[in-house]
Amino acid sequence: KAGVTQTPRYLIKTRGQQVTLSCSPISGHRSVSWYQQTPGQGLQFLFEYFSETQRNKGNFPGRFSGRQFSNSRSEMNVSTLELGDSALYLCASSMPGAGAYNEQFFGPGTRLTVL
Amino acid sequence: AQRVTQPEKLLSVFKGAPVELKCNYSYSGSPELFWYVQYSRQRLQLLLRHISRESIKGFTADLNKGETSFHLKKPFAQEEDSAMYYCALFSGGYNKLIFGAGTRLAVHP
Numbered sequence: 001k002a003g004v005t006q007t008p009r010y011l012i013k014t015r016g017q018q019v020t021l022s023c024s025p026i027s028g029h030r031s032v033s034w035y036q037q038t039p040g041q042g043l044q045f046l047f048e049y050f051s052e053t054q055r056n057k058g059n060f061p062g063r064f065s066g067r068q069f070s071n072s073r074s075e076m077n078v079s080t081l082e083l084g085d086s087a088l089y090l091c092a093s094s095m096p097g098a099g100a101y102n103e104q105f106f107g108p109g110t111r112l113t114v115l
Numbered sequence: 116a117q118r119v120t121q122p123e124k125l126l127s128v129f130k131g132a133p134v135e136l137k138c139n140y141s142y143s144g145s146p147e148l149f150w151y152v153q154y155s156r157q158r159l160q161l162l163l164r165h166i167s168r169e170s171i172k173g174f175t176a177d178l179n180k181g182e183t184s185f186h187l188k189k190p191f192a193q194e195e196d197s198a199m200y201y202c203a204l205f206s207g208g209y210n211k212l213i214f215g216a217g218t219r220l221a222v223h224p
Contacts, residue, residue, distance in 0.1 A: 003158070018219050043145065043214035058209040072160065094210060101147060102203045104212070106159040 002026065004093050006109035012113045015053045018079040021110045025072050025093030032074040033104060034066060039089040046089075050096065051073055078112075119204050121215035123193050128192050129223050136218050137186040138176075138202030146207040148185040149212070150176055154198045162187075162200070172196070192222045 003025045005112075013019050025032050034046040045058040049068035066076040072093075078085055088111050092104035128134055140146055143174040150162040163171045165178045165185060176187045185202060202215040 031210055035212075036212075042216045043212075045206075045213070048210045050209065056211050058211070063164055070129075092210075101210055101212075102151075103161055104210060105204045 001048070003098060004091055004105055006089075006091050006107040006110050009108065010030035010113075012115060013081050014115050015081055015083060017081050018077065019081060019112060020075050020077045021089055021091075021112070023074045023076075023091030023093075025074070025105060026105055028095065028110050029105070030072050030096050031094045031102065032072065033070055033092045033094070035090040035092065036060075036076070037090060038086070043090070046076065046112075047091045077093050081114045085112065087112060117198065117204060117206050117213050119202050119213050121200075121202055122219050123218045125219045125221065127221045127223065130213060131191050134187075134189045134192045134220065134222075136220065137199050138185045138215060139181050140185060140202075140204050142206075144181075144207065146178070146180075146185075149205070149216075150174070150185075150187050151201040151203055152198050153201070159201070166167075169206055171191035176188075179199070191193045192211070192220075194212055194222045194224060197222045198222060 007022045012060045021104040031050045033048040037043045048056040052068045066072045088109040090109045091107045094104045120139045152162045153159045154166045160214045172187045199217050203212040
């Protein structure tokens, strides 16, 4: 099976712009989670989607949003970019299971640089 | 507050030496803990979870609720074990993991 794919892999934006990142989960996976990774804060949970519904959200401002499509692909959007948004954004997908946690498979990430 | 602490940023050992990567957690309730690994130029991947009680690539981790720890151990380090290791806690919300800051393990020949 192909792994989780994320596009684009690298992105450079300027302050005030907005950006959209895309994530395609492993075939058959219906849950997609997003994480932000920075040297200062480490890996932080942004949000999780399942069947086009956001089920869980981390502690990020409203400038960070996401959505999931009927084919389970997900996008995240960051509006009014700030320098501090420069980070590696990771997407992870998982199968739905009986519990609230299922093994997550991570993509390679999108490296966002805000100038 | 839910928190995962990995006190060492870097752990440097020689091949064949024992390894212990420390992880402490803060969680009210019954924790579910994981170790993730990221090898150079590879994706973050699950190494092991405490529920399964498996040994993966010679690594084991025991949950100690009294000490709120989940240290990762391997008796004899190999050069291919060099990687970034992250301890993670399932927070109770759907698929939400709380990660520690990570420890870089460097195994020297």
